[in-house]
Amino acid sequence: MSELLTADRIDEIGNLGSKSPDPAALVAELVGAVDEGRVADPDDIGFALLVAADILEQAGDLADALTLATRAVAEQPDDNAYARGVRGGLLLRLGRTDEGMAELTALRPLLETNPKSMYLIDELVESGHGDTAMEWLTGALDAILERTRTQQHESEDAQDEAAAMIYGLAQQRHDLREEQGLPHDEYDNLADRLRAASDHALGALDDGPATLLFWPQAEFTALLLRWPALADSYPATWDEHRAQIERALVEASGLGGADLGVVVGTAAGLAAFAEPTGSDPTSEETLDEYADSLDEAGVTAWPPGRNDTCWCGSGAKYKKCCLPRSRD
Template sequence: MSLKTDLTSADLSQLRQSALGAADPLGIAAELAEAVDSGGLADPDDAGYALTLAAEIAESRTKLDAALRYADRAVDAYQKRDDTQAASAHALRARILFRSGRADDAMAELEPLRPLLTRYPDAAAYVTAALAVGGRNRVAEQWLTEAVQATLAERDQPEPADAEDAGQLFFLLQQRHRLRHLIGLPHDTHDNLAERLETRLANSAAPAAGGSADDLLFWPQAEFDRLLAKWPALTESYDRNFDDHRARLERELVRLAGTGRVGLAVFPGSVDGLTGDATDAKVRADYARRLETGTTKISWPPERNAACWCGSGIKYKKCCLPRSRG
């Protein structure tokens, strides 16, 4: 296949889902690299994302030399950044090095990422996965333990009140707890804390599960405007404007992810599809349940550099991702 010109973040995210099933995935990888070289990306800042995807495709076909070349270029593209995306490129390069029999080089690639474990949740996942490929689960457990201890030392209280308050600590505790279980290590105080936080969050989430069923009902902007035009009273019982609407959904998705839920999505609604009075919470809940059993949904979360789930066309990291912190 031949890729379109001016590839957007959304195009790259779609390719991530479909490229491995294509007739010539290695050809797609080569075209992604060519798009970077020829200015075929709508946003040049997506170069690292495109090259990382090319490396993953080549790695999946055991073309490790090509995968490493793409990964080298992805790391170079991210060289001025120390965020999750940059960490993922370094971790991918380390993973390919492990698979190429270059364990020392792989560890040298991962070592500088250790400080990021206490700053970025996804970085811990990428680094742990790379170490697992290299048979270094014990090293991963040690690094996660150090990250947990450092995060605990920075807190004013020895134990968070709940998983939401724990934030990054909760993620690290979960990762560490599952890894220790995998390699057969006995429970320690950090494992006990992980289980207590998980139990608290599950209990606190129980009432919410019995609440309004339209928590993940999403009205795209045009439909949201039509909704309020038809039922102005919803500004009192629903959301005042589209920004409030998508911010509420983003916070709810983050909360659900913190409970360990996977496969999260929002379900886009339409005024024409809604029958009844939308000011009635039961009507909205019934409509949401119908949408949940259908096939139309928007998966969450997108990649940081992918187009935002809300339909704005802006990158997720610059659109709804920050809204969860509001």
């Protein structure tokens, strides 16, 4: 029997994508594993199909990409909003505007309740429906602000979630208007005030530094081989490590954090840092001090633009790599 298809291998294929000399072989590997029941975790079947659909889309085969996205929707009946968003975008790009808009419009309420639903805006913009994207962003802001005015007795958690939603929507709308060359309006001014306030608020955060220590895949492996005791401090796989970093940055941003970023560590660098003082490389204090020492060497700012290269070093676009990990 052929090997099982693991989540790590799906990620690896997704990072290769259209850069592979044979993207068709990657699609065949993914779809073949699904068809033959060789996906290690059944919950990853939809994920595998969406990665295959993305490779086909990058190659210009929108019709077959749509077929796979539709299969992904069927494989995730209880949690298929993202797959439906991808399908809606593909329908738009195939000229099936009524169907595509119907799919995305059904998901539109998520913009008022789920901070991870910005992929709906991406699909609209990439399909040439920037005006509709602007309308939806404005409508979501209107709805959330009205809700905060009329529901004065919401829990503290609900208030924090609403504040994070307002911040994210306002910034996305602001960036989109800048791309379209539109003048500032009331919500743009709000976005500027929120961003300025977040700079001040960052200093008061108690949840950790603005810069997080990230280990590239080879270094993550070397780190745990050299100091096995660190296995208790880090996730089981490198993929989970970068997903954890992405989620932590999203949460810090939602709390008002600004000037966020990552610094890249190396096992050799950590050893060299700890050796002169005899520090324990596996202690949290040493790791924090090592991360601080790297700040001066250069911080990779977070988040990158959706179409920019991902911060994790995969070479893939952020929107196709670590951005979706914050939706898990």
